[in-house]
Amino acid sequence: MADHEARALQNEEAVGRALRRRRAALAGHNGDKAAARELLGDSDEGVRAAALGALVRLGALTGDDIAAALGDPSRSVRRRICELAASLPQTDFGRLLRDDDPAVVEAACFAAGEQHDAGAVGVLAGIAGGHPDPLCRESAVAALGAIGEPAGLPAILAALGDKPAIRRRAVIALAPFDGPEVDAALHGALEDRDWQVRQAAEDLTDRASGGQG
Numbered sequence: 658m659a660d661h662e663a664r665a666l667q668n669e670e671a672v673g674r675a676l677r678r679r680r681a682a683l684a685g686h687n688g689d690k691a692a693a694r695e696l697l698g699d700s701d702e703g704v705r706a707a708a709l710g711a712l713v714r715l716g717a718l719t720g721d722d723i724a725a726a727l728g729d730p731s732r733s734v735r736r737r738i739c740e741l742a743a744s745l746p747q748t749d750f751g752r753l754l755r756d757d758d759p760a761v762v763e764a765a766c767f768a769a770g771e772q773h774d775a776g777a778v779g780v781l782a783g784i785a786g787g788h789p790d791p792l793c794r795e796s797a798v799a800a801l802g803a804i805g806e807p808a809g810l811p812a813i814l815a816a817l818g819d820k821p822a823i824r825r826r827a828v829i830a831l832a833p834f835d836g837p838e839v840d841a842a843l844h845g846a847l848e849d850r851d852w853q854v855r856q857a858a859e860d861l862t863d864r865a866s867g868g869q870g
Contacts, residue, residue: 677704685711697722702731709737713744723748732758742768754780759790766793770800778804782812795823802830810834814842821851828857 677696681704684693693711696704709726712718723745726738735753739761742748753765754777766784769777777800784797798816801809813834816827828846831839846858 674701674703677701678707681707681711684708685714688715690715690717693717702729702733705729705731705734706737709734709741713741718745720746727752732756732761735761736764739764739768742771745772747772747774749776750774751777751780754784759788759793762788762790762793763796766796766800770796770803773804775804775806778806778809782809785812785816791820791823794819795826798823798826798830802826802832805833807834810838814838817842817846821854824849824851824854825857828854828861832861 677699678701680692681696681699684690684696690712693708693715694717697708697712699705699708705726709718709722712722723738726734727748727750729735729738735756735758738745739750739753742750748768750765750768750772753761754769756762756765762784766781769781781797781800781804785794785801788794788797794816798813801813813827813830816823816830818824819827824846828843831842843858843862846854847862849855849858
């Protein structure tokens with residue numbers, strides 16, 4: 658009987674969380690700022706993440722809300738604030754670039770790239786060249802390409818010696834750069850053993866030559 662009651666309680670709690678998540682998501686579409694703000698303080702991480710998105714949609718997310726999300730104990734919420742970077746004012750994602758959770762670091766790299774944060778180039782270069790998670794390295798390389806600062810070029814060039822997915826990302830990240838080093842790197846990538854890397858390099862070299870082949 659006790660087990661049955663425990664399962665029933667768990668089911669009831671799960672239904673309650675799902676309903677609150679739905680309410681948070683709908684608040685952003687219904688213009689219900691009060692509901693979105695109330696649910697931003699919910700005990701469930703999924704509800705808080707949905708409320709963040711709702712407040713952004715409503716143009717009602719404050720600086721304090723952003724700071725709280727950056728320091729939220731849930732990785733889901735920390736990732737969500739990164740995913741919303743394109744809709745946020747300029748934000749310092751530095752603490753999340755150094756997060757203990759690789760999934761958060763990956764998202765923070767994306768956020769820094771979305772905001773073209775030149776101040777993050779040094780940290781991104783470190784991630785691109787030394788993070789143990791390949792998804793983080795790939796995201797950092799993409800961000801360096803999106804930012805397009807010359808200080809990020811050495812890390813992008815170095816990434817051409819990484820795993821295939823990262824090499825392909827590095828080729829694409831070379832798009833905003835030019836010069837002998839870049840030309841040499843692209844010509845080298847044309848001979849890469851991975852066809853997707855070769856294709857990316859071919860696309861860039863064709864674009865640089867005006868499509869003449």
